[in-house]
Amino acid sequence: MARILVLYYSSYGHTAQMAEAVAEGVRDAGGEAVIRHVAETAPQEVVEAAGFQKMEGHTCIGGPDELAEYDGIVVGTPTRYGRMTSQMASFWDQTGGLWQKGALIGKVGAAFTSTASQHGGQETTLWSVLNNLLHMGMTVVGLDYGFDGQMGVDEVHGGSPYGATTIAAGDGSRQPSEIDLSGARYLGKRVAQTAAKLHV
Template sequence: MKILVLFYSTYGHIYEMAKAEAEGAQSVPGTEVILRRVPETLSPEILERMQATEAQKKFEHIPVADVQDLADADAIIFGTPTRFGNMSAQMKTFLDATGQLWARHSLVGKVGAVFTSTNTQHGGQESTILSFMITLLHHGMIIAGLPYTFDGQTTMDEIVGGSPYGASTIVRGDNSHMPSPIELDGARYQGRYVAQLTAKLRS
C-alpha cells in the first residue's frame, strides 16, 4: 500500500505538517509513504524578497513530484498553505497538469485528503480545504477528513487549527509560529486515518 504525501511549503510550516502526516500513515502496517513536493513557480529573487530562501533549504532535499506519482499511489494526502482562502498557485499549477490522469480515470477510487495552514485563526483554512476537494471529486477520489474522534480539534485550552475537513495549523502573520503539538497530532491522526481507510478499501 503506497501513500503519497504531496505538499507545497513556503516557510516550512506545511513541510512540518507533511512529515507528521507521513508519520501517521507509516504507523499502519503494510504502508509505504512517499513524500514529494510540487515545483516552485516563484523566482529565486522573489523568494529572497519574501525571506523564504533560508526556510526552503530545510526541505529542498525532498524530490519534486511528477504527475505519474499520483497515479502510482493508492492514496494521496495534499498539503498547501492558504492563499486568500484557496490553495497556493504552485499546487494549482501542478494539479492543472493532471488532465491525462483524469482522462484515464487514474485517480478514481483512491483516497484523498487535504491539510493546510493560515496566518490567522480565521484565514480561510476551511475554505481552502473544501475548495481543494472539488478537484479531488472531479478526479473521482474518495474524500477523507479529520474525524471528531481526534479530540484535539475540540480543545478550548488554546487556539489551534484543525476541522472535520482536515488538519491545519495557524502560523501567525510573521510566520514565526511552527505547528503546535496538537496540530501535529491532528496531522498524524489524519495520515493514519487515510492509511486505515485505504487498507480497508484494498481488502
C-alpha cells in the same frame, strides 16, 4: 500495505512539518509513506524578497503521472486568500490526462493546510484541494471527530473536519503545536487505514 503519497508545497516550513506528521501517521497504520513537494513556480526575486525556505529533505515530484502509482494522496498547501497556492494549483492544472483516463478513481485523498491567522481561510483552502480530489473520483477522508484534539478551546490550534491544519502567525513565528501535529498524524493514519481496506 497501502502506499500513500504526501504531496505538499511549503513557503516557510510549516506545511512541510505537517507533511512529516501526516507521513508518521501513515507509517503508524502500517502503510508506506512517500513525501514529495511540488515545484516552486514563483520568480526567484519574489522567493528571495519574501524569504521563502527551500523545501529541503524531500524530492520534487516528477510530474502528474506519478500520482497514479499510489493508493492514497494527502495534499498539503498553505493558504493564499482562502485557496491553495498557485504552486499547488499549477500542479493540479496539469492532471487533465489522469482525469480523462480515470486514473485516480477509487483512490483515497485528504488535505491539510497552514494559515497565518486562526480565521485565515483554512476550511476554504481545504475545500479548494478537496474539490480537485473529488473531481478525480477519489474517496475523501477528513479529520473526523475521533480526533478530539480539535474540539478544545483552551489554546489556539488548528483542525477542521475537512482536514488537518496549523496556524503560522502573520510573521511565521508560530510553529505547529502538538495538537496540530497530532491531527496531521491522525489524518495520515485514517488515510492509510481506509486505503488498505479499499485496496484490491
